[in-house]
Amino acid sequence: MYSQQKIKMGNNILDQCISHAKIILNEYDICDNCTGRLFAKRMGSSSNQLLGKKIRNRLNFKSSKICYICKEIHSNLQSIVDRMLEQSSGYEFSTFVLGGILKPSIIDRDDLIRSKFKLQGIDSVKTGITKELSKKFAMKTKKKIDFLYPDLTFTYNFKNDSCELQTRTLIFSGRYVKKNRGLPQKQSSCINCNGKGCLQCNNHGFSNFTSVEGKIAKFLFEKFSGTQTKITWIGGEEKNSLVLGNGRPFFIKLYNPKKRVARLQKKYALDELEIHNLKIISKIPKKVISFRSTIKLSILTEQKLTQKSLEPLKTLKKISIEIFDKPNKKTQKSIYRIKFKKSSPKSFLIWIIADGGLPIKRFVEGNNVNPNLSELLGNKCRCKEIDFHNVDLLNI
Ligand SMILES: [Zn+2]
Ligand SMILES: [Zn+2]
Numbered sequence: 473m474y475s476q477q478k479i480k481m482g483n484n485i486l487d488q489c490i491s492h493a494k495i496i497l498n499e500y501d502i503c504d505n506c507t508g509r510l511f512a513k514r515m516g517s518s519s520n521q522l523l524g525k526k527i528r529n530r531l532n533f534k535s536s537k538i539c540y541i542c543k544e545i546h547s548n549l550q551s552i553v554d555r556m557l558e559q560s561s562g563y564e565f566s567t568f569v570l571g572g573i574l575k576p577s578i579i580d581r582d583d584l585i586r587s588k589f590k591l592q593g594i595d596s597v598k599t600g601i602t603k604e605l606s607k608k609f610a611m612k613t614k615k616k617i618d619f620l621y622p623d624l625t626f627t628y629n630f631k632n633d634s635c636e637l638q639t640r641t642l643i644f645s646g647r648y649v650k651k652n653r654g655l656p657q658k659q660s661s662c663i664n665c666n667g668k669g670c671l672q673c674n675n676h677g678f679s680n681f682t683s684v685e686g687k688i689a690k691f692l693f694e695k696f697s698g699t700q701t702k703i704t705w706i707g708g709e710e711k712n713s714l715v716l717g718n719g720r721p722f723f724i725k726l727y728n729p730k731k732r733v734a735r736l737q738k739k740y741a742l743d744e745l746e747i748h749n750l751k752i753i754s755k756i757p758k759k760v761i762s763f764r765s766t767i768k769l770s771i772l773t774e775q776k777l778t779q780k781s782l783e784p785l786k787t788l789k790k791i792s793i794e795i796f797d798k799p800n801k802k803t804q805k806s807i808y809r810i811k812f813k814k815s816s817p818k819s820f821l822i823w824i825i826a827d828g829g830l831p832i833k834r835f836v837e838g839n840n841v842n843p844n845l846s847e848l849l850g851n852k853c854r855c856k857e858i859d860f861h862n863v864d865l866l867n868i
Contacts, residue, residue, distance in 0.1 A: 500541075504528060507523075507524035520604065545630065549608060560637060563624060565732070567615060568617065639730070640732075641727050650715040656711040658683055684745060687743070689701040706865065713858045764808065764826065764863075769836065771853050774854075785812050805830040810822065811823040838853075
């Protein structure tokens, strides 16, 4: 009884749609897809084309003219799907999304039909076309449509028949260990494009890979392909510093990767640089990351020293080091552990565990940092080497 009623109701809606369609189709030639789209929501139909065909068959409309709204875009979708397949070959992906740019005239004609015949709440011609294309592409590739985090984003421009492809940025976290001196942390930009990316630098924005940043980026380009990288450091060091122990943490974004599935090793050795614990993560933490560094300093002094003359260094433990950057800006950092040893009449070694971001050189020499080693010892101090033996994250 109930299902019979339902069929009857369904037929009633179909009848209503058919009589509504009759009025429209008497005036305009509209293809199956566009006709179906005008009534799909009312009919609860998932295929515009089948619904349109059904309506037009019932009305015996067999027009051979060009669709007034889409100008036959719908009958040319297969060639666009082929284009998308070609463009995405070589890319690893499991989800995608497609956006379209239509000629304004098509959108205008669709708007005209919708308002003239009071068709509310229906998909626009653009949605109709991109849905249809997406469906075809999904069927062909067995990949899923994902509007939020698609691996691939296609933009098809119907105005000039161009197809653009972007891939979702990959984000990595990891640590690096630098065992030899002389490698700068940051990579200088390509001189030709100033880092924007050009033909000369293969769109990477770097013309060589002669730094920690460059070597990590090159490793990712080789493994995942991609255009550019953007690195976030947890603290910094000089060209001549070593980074040992558990290494310095970093985050890096890789734009437009072609590959996105990889079994990552615990450790990669890239000449003088090692990458440890490289992982793909969903996002870079937004909060300020606190960390502590274990640092070994090799310090030269102007005057001779004795082990006893180094004793004042003990007072540095657990006191606040004040750093004056601008006239009214003061930051504070702490030192948690300290050990020291005279290494020659005019040099000593010092090991500290300190808050991340303590400006070491200034702390040694005394440039707007209070207390500082030169003042504390009454002996002008200079850094020979600053080596990082551990960097520990506190809030991750
Ligand atoms: Zn059409
Ligand atoms: Zn360039």
